[in-house]
Amino acid sequence: MDSLTSCEEVFQSYGTQLIFKVYADALSTIAVSTLWSALFYGSIFLLTLGTVFSLIEGFCTVIRDSWVASSLELGRSTIACYVCMAGFLLGIPFTFDCGSSWLEILDHYIRTWVLFYLGLLQCVAVGWIYKMDRQMRRVGKASVYTYNIGCFLAVLVPSIVALVLTSNGHTTFKSCIIAFGLAAAILIGSLVSAYILMDKDRVRKTKRNSFWTLIGWHGADNLRKMINSTPTNRWAPNSFNSEFDAFLSPVRVSVFFGLCVKYIIPGCLLVLLCANMHDTSFGAGIYTTGQLSLGYAVFGFVVFFTVLLFTYPRILSNPAEAEDEIEPGLLGRLDWMFTARLDKPYVFIGN
Numbered sequence: 323m324d325s326l327t328s329c330e331e332v333f334q335s336y337g338t339q340l341i342f343k344v345y346a347d348a349l350s351t352i353a354v355s356t357l358w359s360a361l362f363y364g365s366i367f368l369l370t371l372g373t374v375f376s377l378i379e380g381f382c383t384v385i386r387d388s389w390v391a392s393s394l395e396l397g398r399s400t401i402a403c404y405v406c407m408a409g410f411l412l413g414i415p416f417t418f419d420c421g422s423s424w425l426e427i428l429d430h431y432i433r434t435w436v437l438f439y440l441g442l443l444q445c446v447a448v449g450w451i452y453k454m455d456r457q458m459r460r461v462g463k464a465s466v467y468t469y470n471i472g473c474f475l476a477v478l479v480p481s482i483v484a485l486v487l488t489s490n491g492h493t494t495f496k497s498c499i500i501a502f503g504l505a506a507a508i509l510i511g512s513l514v515s516a517y518i519l520m521d522k523d524r525v526r527k528t529k530r531n532s533f534w535t536l537i538g539w540h541g542a543d544n545l546r547k548m549i550n551s552t553p554t555n556r557w558a559p560n561s562f563n564s565e566f567d568a569f570l571s572p573v574r575v576s577v578f579f580g581l582c583v584k585y586i587i588p589g590c591l592l593v594l595l596c597a598n599m600h601d602t603s604f605g606a607g608i609y610t611t612g613q614l615s616l617g618y619a620v621f622g623f624v625v626f627f628t629v630l631l632f633t634y635p636r637i638l639s640n641p642a643e644a645e646d647e648i649e650p651g652l653l654g655r656l657d658w659m660f661t662a663r664l665d666k667p668y669v670f671i672g673n
Contacts, residue, residue: 341366381405388638424616427609431617434598436624442591443628449584452541460535462521469536472512477589480505481596489600513537534560539580550574 349359382401385391391401416425450470457466480501487497516536525532543559550557550568557574558564568574605614631637 378402378405378409384638423609423613427605427614427617428620430604431621435595435617435621438591438595438598439621439624440628442588442595445583445588445591448541448545449539449580449588450541453544454541456540457535460524461532462519462524464519465516465521465536468519469512469516472508472516473585474592476505476508476512477592478596479508481593485596485600539584542580542583546575546577546579 345362346359349355349362352358382398382405385396385401385405386398390396396404415421454466454470483504484497484501487500488494513536517533520532520536538560546559546568547557550564557568559577565577569576
């Protein structure tokens with residue numbers, strides 16, 4: 323393995339080919355290398371096969387439940403065949419001489435940008451959007467929007483400030499202190515503003531804790547209620563006995579799930595995403611800007627598609643299952659798909 327002396331040097335020198343070069347050389351130096359090599363790469367093959375099955379099943383399920391399958395009368399096996407063929411054709415360029423370089427670029431941007439972005443959206447959907455209508459009914463729209471936007475800015479703005487200060491020569495410790503102070507100021511300001519903007523008439527009518535209504539993780543609690551309940555015992559969140567039982571039980575989801583989903587995990591993912599987007603060291607001196615644009619294009623497509631689905635959630639829905647009437651023909655279907663339901667844009671599960 324030449325003169326590589328540290329794991330960091332090995333990784334930087336070989337990149338995504340680490341498993342096929344460095345590990346292969348290492349396995350060749352031990353006793354019974356043929357057996358250990360067969361076991362190691364056999365396990366890698368089975369792991370990859372299982373990952374492929376899960377990815378293909380995810381694509382097939384989405385297509386099967388959408389209007390595409392019903393319009394073209396596609397069965398599950400036919401959809402799986404088309405998905406596999408598409409994956410095979412898209413994978414051919416990675417077998418060329420420059421395929422390892424394209425693979426390394428895509429692997430970097432998908433691993434450090436796309437996955438963090440999608441994980442952040444999932445946490446936002448469950449922790450901040452799901453059951454947000456319940457919050458609005460109890461404390462008012464202005465209060466909820468003020469608090470939610472303030473919490474988002476309390477993470478985004480200090481992250482950008484800290485990265486800029488670090489780039490300009492300030493120490494990491496000083497940058498973090500300034501960022502934490504700015505985050506606390508924005509968070510406290512948004513919380514006070516949201517409390518002032520509460521609809522007092524709604525608060526009096528609901529007779530509930532307005533502070534918990536504003537900051538609580540109601541979407542995650544509703545999921546916990548569905549997961550923790552049994553046919554003989556209907557579990558309810560936010561009571562001492564039920565929460566204590568969930569905390570001790572190995573098969574129930576505790577209150578820390580809501581705390582992590584709404585505050586801890588999305589905050590960490592947003593900070594890491596900002597740091598990764600600010601880091602320009604990847605490919606420096608190796609890849610040109612034009613080559614790296616492939617990663618930017620993939621990330622841009624993911625952002626565009628998620629925004630499109632958020633704005634028009636009916637795109638992947640099946641018109642045959644629609645509650646309202648649809649005009650016949652292709653134009654009627656497209657009009658239904660690209661009409662945002664402003665009165666009830668999303669379907670909320672449970673109470």
